[in-house]
Amino acid sequence: MKLDPDIPIVQNEAAIMTTLAAELFLKRLAEQSQKICKKRGKNTIRYEDVADARSNDPSLAFLKTIIP
Structure with a gap:
């Protein structure tokens, strides 16, 4: 967050x-x-397990472009 020049100060909280x-x-x-x-x-958790977890949970739909 501090790397973004549009955000001058970030509170600790x-x-x-x-x-x-x-x-x-x-x-x-x-x-x-x-x-x-x-x-x-x-x-051992593999990529396929993470991808299936993403596809089984509608709230994780935003990850579709990253984890097809």
Whole structure:
């Protein structure tokens, strides 16, 4: 956020909240990917597991261009 020249100052609280939101998002995606991985009888999450987790959750539709 500080790298953007249009944003002169970022409060600590805003940076903390952005970090927390990113952590929660990644945790959810990882948990969903792990469930798919376990259903397939594997122990290692692969790209296909993440892609299936994305396609099974409508709220992750914005990731379609990144994770088809």
